[in-house]
Amino acid sequence: MPGDLTLIGFGPDGWGLALARAGLMTLYVSVSAFFCGLMLGTLIAWARVAGNWPLRKLAEIYVTIFRGVPDILVIYLFYFGGRQVVTAVGTALGLPGPFDISGFVSGMLAIGLISAASQSEVLRGAYQAVPKGTIEAGRVSGMTRFTLFRRIIAPQAMVTAVPGMGNQWQSVIKESALVSVTGLVETMRQVSVAAGTTQEHFLFYAAGGVIYLIITTLSDQFFRLAEKRSLRGHEQGGV
Amino acid sequence: MSLPSTALSIAGLHKSFGSNEVLRGIDLSARDGDVISLIGASGSGKSTLLRCIPMLEIPDAGTVTVGEDNLSPEGGRLTRGQESVARRMRGHLGFVFQNFNLWPHRTVLQNVVEAPLFVQKRPRAEAEEEATALLEKVGLAEKRDAWPAHLSGGQQQRVAIARALAQRPRAILFDEPTSALDPELVGEVLKVIRALADEGRTMLIVTHEMGFAREVSSQVVFLHQGLIEEAGTPEQLFGNPSSERCRAFLSGHFDRNR
Ligand SMILES: Nc1ncnc2c1ncn2[C@@H]1O[C@H](COP(=O)(O)OP(=O)(O)O)[C@@H](O)[C@H]1O
Ligand SMILES: [Mg+2]
Numbered sequence: 228m229p230g231d232l233t234l235i236g237f238g239p240d241g242w243g244l245a246l247a248r249a250g251l252m253t254l255y256v257s258v259s260a261f262f263c264g265l266m267l268g269t270l271i272a273w274a275r276v277a278g279n280w281p282l283r284k285l286a287e288i289y290v291t292i293f294r295g296v297p298d299i300l301v302i303y304l305f306y307f308g309g310r311q312v313v314t315a316v317g318t319a320l321g322l323p324g325p326f327d328i329s330g331f332v333s334g335m336l337a338i339g340l341i342s343a344a345s346q347s348e349v350l351r352g353a354y355q356a357v358p359k360g361t362i363e364a365g366r367v368s369g370m371t372r373f374t375l376f377r378r379i380i381a382p383q384a385m386v387t388a389v390p391g392m393g394n395q396w397q398s399v400i401k402e403s404a405l406v407s408v409t410g411l412v413e414t415m416r417q418v419s420v421a422a423g424t425t426q427e428h429f430l431f432y433a434a435g436g437v438i439y440l441i442i443t444t445l446s447d448q449f450f451r452l453a454e455k456r457s458l459r460g461h462e463q464g465g466v
Numbered sequence: 467m468s469l470p471s472t473a474l475s476i477a478g479l480h481k482s483f484g485s486n487e488v489l490r491g492i493d494l495s496a497r498d499g500d501v502i503s504l505i506g507a508s509g510s511g512k513s514t515l516l517r518c519i520p521m522l523e524i525p526d527a528g529t530v531t532v533g534e535d536n537l538s539p540e541g542g543r544l545t546r547g548q549e550s551v552a553r554r555m556r557g558h559l560g561f562v563f564q565n566f567n568l569w570p571h572r573t574v575l576q577n578v579v580e581a582p583l584f585v586q587k588r589p590r591a592e593a594e595e596e597a598t599a600l601l602e603k604v605g606l607a608e609k610r611d612a613w614p615a616h617l618s619g620g621q622q623q624r625v626a627i628a629r630a631l632a633q634r635p636r637a638i639l640f641d642e643p644t645s646a647l648d649p650e651l652v653g654e655v656l657k658v659i660r661a662l663a664d665e666g667r668t669m670l671i672v673t674h675e676m677g678f679a680r681e682v683s684s685q686v687v688f689l690h691q692g693l694i695e696e697a698g699t700p701e702q703l704f705g706n707p708s709s710e711r712c713r714a715f716l717s718g719h720f721d722r723n724r
Binding site: 369 | 520522553554556557559561563565567568569570571580581584585586613626629633
């Protein structure tokens with residue numbers, strides 16, 4: 228029978244601790260990338276909804292680029308390309324080498340920027356799904372733009388945004404496996420190292436799968452809860 | 467006895483959408499306690515006129531006055547300073563839409579207390595007490611914790627009226643308040659509006675309910691292609707209209723309703 232289960236345990240020969248750490252790193256890089264994407268995605272959505280012509284165009288071009296290029300290419304561009312740029316700049320400034328950039332930062336940024344493009348689409352769609360009449364009713368009651376956004380637009384946009392954002396989060400987690408190419412020791416990297424060392428490929432890749440499933444299943448519960456909250460008053464699909 | 471003062475007035479109002487000149491110089495004013503019905507064919511500019519008062523549409527020219535505040539926007543937009551005057555004016559007006567436009571994510575009571583709490587910043591206890599009384603007035607006290615989606619159209623419109631009243635408005639604007647309702651629900655909404663007229667509320671009502679307009683209005687205004695073609699008491703306008711177009715519109719309308 229393949230696979231000695233003590234290999235994935237926490238004993239002296241076990242990889243358990245390393246796997247747990249790698250799982251946390253996956254979570255860490257994913258959360259950072261997701262929030263990076265959320266901030267930029269919000270700006271892009273705002274530019275597309277309320278910006279003037281050049282802003283709108285710029286935002287559209289951004290979305291076109293990052294949705295049309297393979298994710299792995301963006302990561303290579305940021306990590307290897309970034310290292311080359313840093314080296315060139317550092318050498319030009321006469322700084323002592325060697326130059327390196329963090330796999331965490333470049334990977335997190337690459338995935339964040341990719342995710343920003345899709346997140347902006349989710350947010351824009353959510354805004355457009357808010358019935359215009361309810362916004363007018365808010366304006367006509369004398370609300371400021373901020374109050375209108377906080378009290379009327381955002382809570383209704385949540386209904387469509389939350390499930391969409393749940394999907395974006397799931398893809399960020401899966402894309403974070405690509406960051407392993409930078410040498411960052413997250414789940415994917417750690418299981419391939421362990422599989423190579425022990426020659427127990429099946430066991431370790433299966434264990435990796437379980438780690439991703441634990442993260443995605445738990446976060447799914449969270450988004451379900453958030454969705455339920457956002458659905459208050461919409462039991463019949465809204466007005 | 468002195469005359470009631472002017473609640474709102476409109477002077478020289480113009481509004482175009484692209485090359486479509488929808489309002490071509492409207493003058494209209496309402497004193498406190500007036501009930502003015504706006505009638506006219508579909509597309510004559512009634513909704514646009516009503517929406518220009520709280521600046522939901524920005525007029526191209528003309529002046530809108532509500533109480534102490536007035537605005538004369540130019541070029542179809544508001545400056546930052548005008549925007550804050552517009553907000554104050556909106557605070558003094560209630561607006562009731564054809565499609566109710568309740569906030570679906572808030573309960574009936576929350577819809578009614580929203581502006582008092584988050585625009586007028588009144589104390590919650592006071593706002594809720596007043597909202598409860600208003601819901602009672604429109605006959606929906608027992609629905610205070612219901613979601614809008616669970617109400618009939620007539621009930622939703624009555625909540626929308628309570629919501630408008632909660633702002634303690636100087637005047638209330640109604641844009642075809644019963645046109646989106648099933649025929650059997652029209653009566654309950656008209657009854658509420660009639661009660662407001664009896665209380666002496668100042669109202670501008672766009673409507674196709676001619677019998678109702680004749681009964682509650684102090685003045686009826688007939689709009690034709692962006693101009694006031696005829697205005698007068700209900701007796702004059704319905705009994706003996708001087709304009710041929712108004713006469714034709716009314717006879718068409720009464721024929722259709724028969
Ligand atoms: N937001 C808008 N954009 C372009 N045209 C509009 C808009 N609102 C109204 N119109 C046009 O203005 C004219 C008057 O419309 P409206 O004021 O709704 O008339 P009524 O309420 O009397 O039926 C119509 O020709 C309509 O197509
Ligand atoms: Mg209309």
